[in-house]
Amino acid sequence: MKSWVTQSSRDDGVDGVVVNEDPVMGGVCIIQAKRYKGPVSPNDVRALAGSIEDMRACKWILVTTSWVVLVADG
Known part of the structure; x- marks a missing residue:
């Protein structure tokens, strides 16, 4: 796997990227820290x-020191 940290500005909310180049199990995983x-x-x-969606990632990780509030639409 390859990974890198994005620049602190103009990163579109993405703090890190991990790419697994395996043709079967691989893909892009984006990481966001709050x-x-x-x-x-x-x-x-x-x-x-x-x-x-923009990065066509198949996986994502949200890391936080807090908690996440999700509200269902409808």
Whole structure:
């Protein structure tokens, strides 16, 4: 696997990227870290989802010092 940390600005919310080049089990995994005292908002999760789509990632990891608040639509 190959991995790297993105630059702190203009990273589209992605803090790290891991690429597994295995043709069967491989793919791109993006990592986002949030250092918050309050909850990670649904908007932050939506932004991560957009990054997943933009980078065509098959996996993702959200790391936080806090907690995540998810609200179901509808």
